[in-house]
Amino acid sequence: xxxxxxxQEERNFVGSLKEQGILDNxxxxxxxxxxxxxxxxxxxxxxxxxxxxxxxxxxxxxHLNQPVINYARVINYAHQLKGSSSxxxxxxxxxACRELRYAxxxxxxxxxxxxxxxxxxxxxxxxxxxxxxxxIERTIIASESRRRRRLLHP
Amino acid sequence: xxxIFPPRDFQLGQAMEPPIASSNSSGxxxxxxxxxxxxxxxxxxxxxSNGYFSVVNRNRPTALLLDGDRIYRMVQKGIxxxxxxxxxxxxxxxxxxxxxxxxxxxxxxxxxxxxxxxGPEITRQMRAMGVGSKIVGTTSCWCERDRQAFxxxxxxxxxxxxxxxxxxxxxxxxxxxxxxx
Numbered sequence: 001x002x003x004x005x006x007x008q009e010e011r012n013f014v015g016s017l018k019e020q021g022i023l024d025n026x027x028x029x030x031x032x033x034x035x036x037x038x039x040x041x042x043x044x045x046x047x048x049x050x051x052x053x054x055x056x057x058x059x060x061x062x063h064l065n066q067p068v069i070n071y072a073r074v075i076n077y078a079h080q081l082k083g084s085s086s087x088x089x090x091x092x093x094x095x096a097c098r099e100l101r102y103a104x105x106x107x108x109x110x111x112x113x114x115x116x117x118x119x120x121x122x123x124x125x126x127x128x129x130x131x132x133x134x135x136i137e138r139t140i141i142a143s144e145s146r147r148r149r150r151l152l153h154p
Numbered sequence: 155x156x157x158i159f160p161p162r163d164f165q166l167g168q169a170m171e172p173p174i175a176s177s178n179s180s181g182x183x184x185x186x187x188x189x190x191x192x193x194x195x196x197x198x199x200x201x202x203s204n205g206y207f208s209v210v211n212r213n214r215p216t217a218l219l220l221d222g223d224r225i226y227r228m229v230q231k232g233i234x235x236x237x238x239x240x241x242x243x244x245x246x247x248x249x250x251x252x253x254x255x256x257x258x259x260x261x262x263x264x265x266x267x268x269x270x271x272x273g274p275e276i277t278r279q280m281r282a283m284g285v286g287s288k289i290v291g292t293t294s295c296w297c298e299r300d301r302q303a304f305x306x307x308x309x310x311x312x313x314x315x316x317x318x319x320x321x322x323x324x325x326x327x328x329x330x331x332x333x334x335x
Contacts, residue, residue, distance in 0.1 A: 026316055029229060029232075029233055029316075030229060032236070033229065033232040033233070033236065041232070044228075045225065045228055045229060048224060048225055048228070049225050052223075052224065052225060076267060078295075079266075079267045079293075079294050079295060080222065080223050080267070080294075082294040082295055083221070083223045083225075083226050083265070083294035083315050083316075084223050084225035084226060086294060086315060086316055087223075087225050087226045087229045087230070087315070087316050088225065088229065097294075097295075098295055101295045
């Protein structure tokens with residue numbers, strides 16, 4: 001019952017994030033790929049995304065603060081972060097990356113900084129919220145693990 | 155647009171909704187030749203109980219997913235396998251060429267941005283090797299210039315990532331050139 005309640009809590013939370021535009025329907029794919037064979041899929045994907053995104057943001061910060069911006073590198077990192085964020089349904093981060101990409105294509109330094117600041121803000125919002133989803137998932141996994149042990153050893 | 159994501163135990167060959175055209179499609183009909191011979195789908199028939207169309211797949215399709223982003227590879231591979239597609243991931247063009255030396259795939263999905271070469275270049279090399287698979291170019295940020303580069307290099311279609319369920323259904327159904335009469 002605990003697992004069912006937690007799943008409902010997770011669905012409600014994800015629904016609210018979609019209503020706010022923080023997540024889109026692509027996140028449902030991540031949830032749907034969770035299985036009894038791989039119950040940790042959601043935790044693994046989100047954790048990997050956060051690790052890679054943190055690195056992308058750090059690299060973008062470094063390149064954008066060079067005296068001469070290497071726009072090709074900025075485009076590469078924006079492309080990577082846009083791809084990974086869209087894969088997990090990070091809608092606002094996806095849109096912010098698009099803006100940064102366009103600004104970089106035009107080699108518009110001011111617009112790049114504006115877009116990057118927006119990207120950092122949206123990423124922090126996404127990060128804090130999907131970290132909560134990780135916590136819910138870990139609680140569900142622990143609960144289901146205990147339930148299976150009780151079934152095996154009544 | 156509501157995404158169509160079949161139930162967990164869905165496999166090609168079970169009921170599926172009819173595909174809806176993707177707005178990012180190149181408009182090309184898709185190359186019906188593949189590295190492993192044509193896949194055969196039976197013509198669609200509608201299930202009276204649920205209204206879904208069913209497409210019979212007599213061969214298990216295979217796909218090579220070439221993308222530098224591990225998150226995208228992980229999720230897209232999971233989705234393709236959910237559709238019953240045996241999927242192999244590589245993260246660079248050189249590795250893809252090596253894999254193709256000894257393997258063939260019905261579908262190859264290539265990102266525009268790879269660590270060692272761009273997507274159109276690897277597409278050109280694959281076609282020069284005689285790879286006849288359906289090749290789909292992808293990007294995380296739509297650009298007409300990139301689309302033309304991929305198509306000129308020999309790709310069949312070009313889409314913005316991530317590939318929606320509707321787009322995947324179109325691609326997978328087109329692998330054999332369309333429904334049999």
